[in-house]
Amino acid sequence: MQSALRNPSRAAEAAPERVLGRHGSAGGPLLVVTAGIHGNEPAGILAVQRVFATLSVHKLALRGELIALSGNRAGLERGVRYVDADLNRLWTEEHRTAAAERAPEHDSTEQREQRELDAELARCFAGDHESVTLLDLHSTSGGGPPFALMGDTLRNREVAFALGVPVLLGLEENVEGTLVGYVGSLGHVSVVLEGGQSADPRTVDHLESAVWLTLVSAGLAQAAEIPDYAEHKRRLGAVCAGLPAVIEVVHRHDIAPEDEASFEMLPGLSGFVMVRRGQLLAHADTANSRAVVAPIDGVLLMPRYQKQGRDGFFMGRAVAPRKLALAALLRRAHLERVLGWLPGVRLVDRSGDQLEVDSRIARFFSAELLHLLGYRRHERRGTVARFTRRRDRL
Numbered sequence: 001m002q003s004a005l006r007n008p009s010r011a012a013e014a015a016p017e018r019v020l021g022r023h024g025s026a027g028g029p030l031l032v033v034t035a036g037i038h039g040n041e042p043a044g045i046l047a048v049q050r051v052f053a054t055l056s057v058h059k060l061a062l063r064g065e066l067i068a069l070s071g072n073r074a075g076l077e078r079g080v081r082y083v084d085a086d087l088n089r090l091w092t093e094e095h096r097t098a099a100a101e102r103a104p105e106h107d108s109t110e111q112r113e114q115r116e117l118d119a120e121l122a123r124c125f126a127g128d129h130e131s132v133t134l135l136d137l138h139s140t141s142g143g144g145p146p147f148a149l150m151g152d153t154l155r156n157r158e159v160a161f162a163l164g165v166p167v168l169l170g171l172e173e174n175v176e177g178t179l180v181g182y183v184g185s186l187g188h189v190s191v192v193l194e195g196g197q198s199a200d201p202r203t204v205d206h207l208e209s210a211v212w213l214t215l216v217s218a219g220l221a222q223a224a225e226i227p228d229y230a231e232h233k234r235r236l237g238a239v240c241a242g243l244p245a246v247i248e249v250v251h252r253h254d255i256a257p258e259d260e261a262s263f264e265m266l267p268g269l270s271g272f273v274m275v276r277r278g279q280l281l282a283h284a285d286t287a288n289s290r291a292v293v294a295p296i297d298g299v300l301l302m303p304r305y306q307k308q309g310r311d312g313f314f315m316g317r318a319v320a321p322r323k324l325a326l327a328a329l330l331r332r333a334h335l336e337r338v339l340g341w342l343p344g345v346r347l348v349d350r351s352g353d354q355l356e357v358d359s360r361i362a363r364f365f366s367a368e369l370l371h372l373l374g375y376r377r378h379e380r381r382g383t384v385a386r387f388t389r390r391r392d393r394l
């Protein structure tokens with residue numbers, strides 16, 4: 001790992017262990033940190049190695065337990081995002097059921113990684129823990145500041161907002177089968193931190209700081225017990241100064257399978273730059289070079305500057321802080337129950353967990369408001385969209 005420590009753009013020479021480290025004991029809160037779910041993102045591995053080194057030097061006693069797991073070990077060894085399939089798209093019900101029915105010897109590379117990681121996560125979650133938080137460490141192929149991604153539950157907000165970086169909402173409506181989506185569906189707190197550009201040494205710093213801050217927000221330590229806590233907080237705050245606190249993801253550019261290798265972003269773009277509708281962003285040039293333009297005015301997110309994966313880029317819009325505060329208030333007061341009285345909105349059952357919204361009738365009713373109330377869209381038939389709510393465990 002020495003060369004990778006000096007240069008995070010280089011892959012680790014040997015695959016890291018599945019369990020990267022363990023500190024503390026069951027009984028209190030559990031924080032699971034995953035790193036290297038994408039094999040070309042070794043910065044998270046380096047960050048957790050630093051955290052465990054500091055924990056042992058300072059002999060820090062945690063309330064509860066910190067466990068760090070590596071993700072795509074085969075991908076990390078080769079320095080590629082994935083070998084056969086993206087490990088961060090395999091956590092759907094469908095894939096997990098298929099895995100349970102399949103003999104392990106028929107697993108693809110990432111199916112084997114998932115089988116092992118899934119079993120390790122199950123062992124972690126089975127322990128006697130007060131609460132469970134997952135922090136999934138990533139980095140991006142393009143440049144840009146760190147940011148967090150989460151399913152919008154009130155408990156996820158506490159952990160994500162404690163990082164002091166922009167928080168992206170609504171990504172999971174555009175991306176199926178992520179690890180955080182799966183762990184969130186188990187009822188645990190579940191947040192992704194994108195630390196910055198994969199080869200930038202500062203990305204390791206950002207990810208390390210995020211782990212320290214999350215040890216506090218997840219209840220394993222007091223800020224005063226963490227060495228250099230103020231510096232970790234300052235570091236993330238400084239690099240994100242002036243950025244919107246919350247951004248709603250409203251668009252994903254899907255790269256057609258035949259364009260996966262040839263899709264190319266324009267050079268020099270990075271995450272969090274403002275782009276205008278119609279602005280040229282990329283070329284998809286399998287047959288004849290086709291221009292890809294921004295479909296809306298907004299913030300460019302995660303432009304793809306590597307050769308793998310079908311997420312070309314995402315676009316988002318800033319959410320006003322007062323809207324977010326209002327939504328938290330409405331959710332705590334369970335005001336979503338009145339939604340069924342509105343024209344064009346039908347509660348699928350009494351719980352209010354599922355809504356059908358007819359966009360012809362409920363024109364006043366924005367998807368953004370539903371997102372802020374904790375619903376996500378998961379199906380659309382004609383003009384009727386079905387929304388499902390994540391449960392807030394208060």
Ligand SMILES: [Zn+2]
Nearest residue numbers: 038041138139
């Ligand atoms: Zn990643």
